[in-house]
Amino acid sequence: MISRSSRLASLALGAIVVVAGCSNNSGATTAPTNAAGTEAPASTGAITPQVPTGNVSLSGAGATFPALLYQVWVEKFSEAYSNVTIDYQAIGSGGGIKAITQQTVDFGASDAAMKDEEIAALPSGTKLLHVPTALGAVVVIFNLLGADGTTAIKALNLDGTTIAGIFLGKITVWNDPAIAALNPDLASNLPATPIKVIHRSDGSGTTNTFTSYLAASSDEWKNGPGVGKEVNWPTGDGAPGNDGVSGGVKSGDGRIGYVELQYAVVSGLSSAAVKNANGKFVKGSSDGVTAAAEGALAEFPDDFRAAPIINGAGDTTYPIASYTYLLVYEDQKDATKGQALVAFLYWALTDGQKEEKAIGYAPLPAEIQQKALDELHKITTGGSAIWPM
Amino acid sequence: MRTIAMGAAFLCAAPLIAVLFFVAANGISAFSLDLITKAPRALGIGGGAANAVVGTLQMVPVAALIAVPVGVLGAVYIAEFANRRSARVIPFCADVLVGVPSILIGIFVFTFLVLPFHQFNAFAGSVALAVIMIPVVMRTTEESLHLVPNALREASLALGVPAWRTVLSVVLRTGLPGILTGTMLAIARAMGETAPLLFTALGSRVVNVGDFGRPMDALPLFIYVNARQPVDALNQQAWGAAFLLLLVVLIINVAVRARSWGQRIG
Amino acid sequence: MTTAASTAAARFGRAASRVPDLVFRSGSGVLAWAVVGILGLLAVLLVLNSGEALGKFGFSFVTGTTWDPIAAIYGALPFIVGTIASSLIAIILATPIGLLTAIFLAELAPRRVAIPLTFTIELLAAIPSVVFGLWGVFVLGPFLSKTVEAWLVSTLGWIPIFAGPPFGVGLFTAGVILTLMILPTIVAISRDVITAVPDSQREAMLALGATRWEMITKSVLPYARSGIIGAVILGLGRALGETMAVTMVIGNRPQVPQSIFDSSQTIASQIATTFNEASVGLQTSALIGLGLVLLVITMTLNVIARLLVWRVAGPQGPN
Numbered sequence: 001m002i003s004r005s006s007r008l009a010s011l012a013l014g015a016i017v018v019v020a021g022c023s024n025n026s027g028a029t030t031a032p033t034n035a036a037g038t039e040a041p042a043s044t045g046a047i048t049p050q051v052p053t054g055n056v057s058l059s060g061a062g063a064t065f066p067a068l069l070y071q072v073w074v075e076k077f078s079e080a081y082s083n084v085t086i087d088y089q090a091i092g093s094g095g096g097i098k099a100i101t102q103q104t105v106d107f108g109a110s111d112a113a114m115k116d117e118e119i120a121a122l123p124s125g126t127k128l129l130h131v132p133t134a135l136g137a138v139v140v141i142f143n144l145l146g147a148d149g150t151t152a153i154k155a156l157n158l159d160g161t162t163i164a165g166i167f168l169g170k171i172t173v174w175n176d177p178a179i180a181a182l183n184p185d186l187a188s189n190l191p192a193t194p195i196k197v198i199h200r201s202d203g204s205g206t207t208n209t210f211t212s213y214l215a216a217s218s219d220e221w222k223n224g225p226g227v228g229k230e231v232n233w234p235t236g237d238g239a240p241g242n243d244g245v246s247g248g249v250k251s252g253d254g255r256i257g258y259v260e261l262q263y264a265v266v267s268g269l270s271s272a273a274v275k276n277a278n279g280k281f282v283k284g285s286s287d288g289v290t291a292a293a294e295g296a297l298a299e300f301p302d303d304f305r306a307a308p309i310i311n312g313a314g315d316t317t318y319p320i321a322s323y324t325y326l327l328v329y330e331d332q333k334d335a336t337k338g339q340a341l342v343a344f345l346y347w348a349l350t351d352g353q354k355e356e357k358a359i360g361y362a363p364l365p366a367e368i369q370q371k372a373l374d375e376l377h378k379i380t381t382g383g384s385a386i387w388p389m
Numbered sequence: 390m391r392t393i394a395m396g397a398a399f400l401c402a403a404p405l406i407a408v409l410f411f412v413a414a415n416g417i418s419a420f421s422l423d424l425i426t427k428a429p430r431a432l433g434i435g436g437g438a439a440n441a442v443v444g445t446l447q448m449v450p451v452a453a454l455i456a457v458p459v460g461v462l463g464a465v466y467i468a469e470f471a472n473r474r475s476a477r478v479i480p481f482c483a484d485v486l487v488g489v490p491s492i493l494i495g496i497f498v499f500t501f502l503v504l505p506f507h508q509f510n511a512f513a514g515s516v517a518l519a520v521i522m523i524p525v526v527m528r529t530t531e532e533s534l535h536l537v538p539n540a541l542r543e544a545s546l547a548l549g550v551p552a553w554r555t556v557l558s559v560v561l562r563t564g565l566p567g568i569l570t571g572t573m574l575a576i577a578r579a580m581g582e583t584a585p586l587l588f589t590a591l592g593s594r595v596v597n598v599g600d601f602g603r604p605m606d607a608l609p610l611f612i613y614v615n616a617r618q619p620v621d622a623l624n625q626q627a628w629g630a631a632f633l634l635l636l637v638v639l640i641i642n643v644a645v646r647a648r649s650w651g652q653r654i655g
Numbered sequence: 656m657t658t659a660a661s662t663a664a665a666r667f668g669r670a671a672s673r674v675p676d677l678v679f680r681s682g683s684g685v686l687a688w689a690v691v692g693i694l695g696l697l698a699v700l701l702v703l704n705s706g707e708a709l710g711k712f713g714f715s716f717v718t719g720t721t722w723d724p725i726a727a728i729y730g731a732l733p734f735i736v737g738t739i740a741s742s743l744i745a746i747i748l749a750t751p752i753g754l755l756t757a758i759f760l761a762e763l764a765p766r767r768v769a770i771p772l773t774f775t776i777e778l779l780a781a782i783p784s785v786v787f788g789l790w791g792v793f794v795l796g797p798f799l800s801k802t803v804e805a806w807l808v809s810t811l812g813w814i815p816i817f818a819g820p821p822f823g824v825g826l827f828t829a830g831v832i833l834t835l836m837i838l839p840t841i842v843a844i845s846r847d848v849i850t851a852v853p854d855s856q857r858e859a860m861l862a863l864g865a866t867r868w869e870m871i872t873k874s875v876l877p878y879a880r881s882g883i884i885g886a887v888i889l890g891l892g893r894a895l896g897e898t899m900a901v902t903m904v905i906g907n908r909p910q911v912p913q914s915i916f917d918s919s920q921t922i923a924s925q926i927a928t929t930f931n932e933a934s935v936g937l938q939t940s941a942l943i944g945l946g947l948v949l950l951v952i953t954m955t956l957n958v959i960a961r962l963l964v965w966r967v968a969g970p971q972g973p974n
Contacts, residue, residue: 609899638781
């Protein structure tokens with residue numbers, strides 16, 4: 001199955017070849033192929049980034065939001081290129097930004113685009129590129145036993161006001177009237193269990209996305225804890241990473257938290273259907289996120305630092321979505337590593353996109369994918385581009 | 390009253406049984422060749438803790454290589470050469486160092502061996518473990534050296550053997566069992582330490598063999614990370630790794646203490 | 656036991672004066688003093704690197720209740736309270752149990768019961784903190800929330816400090832795990848201290864017609880009192896610095912807890928969870944400030960405790 005975006009990508013690349021005239025790449029090249037059959041333009045092998053020969057090891061750190069995707073990517077890429085080892089440490093978007101700023105890793109990862117202050121804190125004379133890799137949904141997960149004490153509640157409708165109320169600590173029990181009003185058929189089974197909120201204890205892009213939603217839904221939240229990778233949570237326990245939050249919610253009855261969609265899936269936790277801008281209750285899904293992304297294309301900024309996509313229009317749109325980025329320096333000090341990095345990024349933006357939907361992430365819209373691929377040309381080492389135009 | 394005291398004593402012993410029981414019950418089923426030989430994989434499917442096993446097997450011996458000479462020779466100084474004041478101050482400081490929270494040792498080593506290089510690395514991890522081991526080795530060695538009869542030293546000196554040679558060939562050799570005891574206990578403690586590795590070796594999903602300039606995983610780090618995962622398979626791996634760690638640590642402790650508790654009671 | 660007479664002058668005298676001996680002696684001396692050096696360097700480092708935060712907030716660093724990296728306000732009180740409260744729970748639970756156990760092992764138990772029991776309790780000390788944490792998350796926490804905590808909340812819940820709901824995660828669970836971790840320390844040192852009480856004390860008491868138990872409570876324990884206090888303080892010191900097991904069950908909530916069933920955060924767990932991604936500058940300096948507070952507290956307690964124990968039972972090995 002050839003996805004539409006990959007076809008467009010190869011068409012676009014073919015067009016670049018025609019327009020640019022001849023390619024003057026020297027030396028043998030290895031176009032990144034992947035075990036599942038290639039969609040990379042094989043006939044134009046000269047213009048795809050080459051994977052260096054010899055052992056290369058790359059280290060990256062950052063967001064847990066895309067970590068489940070990146071783990072799959074790292075495994076598949078290493079299968080195709082066994083000489084490249086990639087170690088990705090999921091320590092949260094805040095940690096990723098810090099690590100790449102301090103240059104303790106080769107690439108960083110964050111769902112929250114870097115703020116101006118964070119960019120100002122980069123080493124002087126350096127420039128960091130935001131390479132979008134995927135989109136994901138932030139879902140509200142919960143672990144709840146019904147009032148009868150035996151059946152687990154698997155489906156719940158919630159809206160922005162109610163969710164904000166819960167995370168503000170105003171709504172403290174599961175059978176609160178606000179929750180019951182949204183779930184008339186469940187109302188009799190809603191237990192009097194106290195609600196325990198699990199939030200992030202580390203600097204998180206997922207928190208940034210979720211609090212953007214809470215601020216849009218509640219003035220009290222907007223003027224109180226506000227939006228950010230870290231906020232002052234009025235209530236609840238902290239846990240590190242998306243994995244920690246889902247583990248925390250899973251660990252006991254009555255707990256509620258927010259994570260990227262795939263974490264809900266792998267942990268077997270139920271997630272709420274959230275009311276979107278059109279008034280429909282929508283569960284998190286790849287399609288719902290894609291709808292949100294397509295609707296926000298016009299607002300995508302030139303410097304790639306997009307804000308979370310909240311309350312997008314559309315019946316099927318999921319209201320809490322976000323891009324996630326890999327952060328790489330425009331000028332790579334180590335030529336071999338830089339080469340491997342560009343090859344990996346290229347793979348991620350082309351073949352890697354195919355892995356996303358199956359695990360609940362959404363591939364980049366074609367327009368953004370193209371912009372991202374174009375961005376890769378900017379990466380240089382020793383003064384010259386690693387992947388020339 | 391006697392029964393209350395006896396009840397208290399058995400209440401003390403119960404937790405060990407409880408912990409052992411649950412770690413074994415949950416860990417044995419996860420304990421397999423795969424756990425030790427395979428690297429972590431997405432969602433734990435088909436993966437294992439090879440990164441952690443290999444990491445501990447490298448960092449702890451290197452830590453011991455640093456800690457044992459420092460600890461033993463330091464103890465030699467206290468027991469054989471130091472003046473009265475030093476012989477009180479240094480062991481006292483060693484005891485205080487034992488009581489310093491290991492997370493502060495982590496910050497300490499981070500500042501000198503991670504920050505200047507902008508790189509989390511396994512060597513810093515080993516040094517942090519060594520700092521924790523040194524006072525343990527030093528104090529137990531010192532105690533065993535004090536037990537060596539003075540007559541042996543005097544006989545050696547009378548034969549014309551220089552002092553340094555006396556210490557190495559006669560005193561240390563006689564005190565060797567005690568030194569080994571202290572070393573094994575220190576190793577068991579280092580194997581189980583997590584906090585000092587958080588800011589030094591950091592941890593790694595990749596199996597790192599031999600590269601001490603990069604992050605490396607360790608069994609305690611692996612357990613800490615996988616305990617909070619929402620995926621059952623990963624929790625199981627945490628139990629499996631805990632079982633392995635506990636087994637080794639307890640075997641070392643039993644082997645070492647079995648010799649000495651007989652004499653201490655009664 | 657360190658004997659003051661066992662020094663170089665007594666042992667080697669002029670025999671240790673030639674060059675190789677001097678090299679050996681100074682070399683080993685350097686390594687020995689390195690331990691003192693590490694301790695001093697650690698203290699200096701923590702003081703220097705916390706300067707930024709301590710300078711900015713002064714005394715309110717220790718009394719402030721808000722830890723807010725976004726507004727750049729750092730007050731350590733939530734963690735100080737969490738640390739002290741969890742350790743206090745541990746001491747309250749561990750002292751009576753530990754002391755009674757030590758008495759049993761030292762005075763009352765026959766050898767063939769005392770040996771395996773001592774053995775078992777010593778092995779408890781060898782269990783790594785992270786294994787306790789794993790067990791705490793999956794076994795102890797859920798167990799406590801359904802049994803002990805639920806019972807306490809239902810009977811004492813009207814007192815604010817016992818207010819529920821009992822989630823199994825929080826100050827109380829952390830306190831119980833700390834109890835298990837410091838019991839071996841309290842038991843071992845108390846037992847050594849009790850054993851070190853001269854028999855003449857016991858015999859005198861018995862000669863006066865006291866029962867076994869009266870002998871223990873009226874003669875042995877008072878004599879060993881400072882050592883026992885030392886043992887408890889050493890246990891407290893260990894509890895205060897415990898990181899991993901506490902981090903995994905305490906809930907990581909940087910607020911001053913109102914009830915023992917609330918989630919909380921200790922100094923060590925706050926450092927453990929946020930140090931790596933703390934922004935360079937004020938936040939890192941504040942975390943190191945936390946470390947300094949912890950160092951001061953634990954070192955002070957350790958020194959006091961060791962002195963107390965040394966008075967009764969002589970210098971102890973590492974425990």
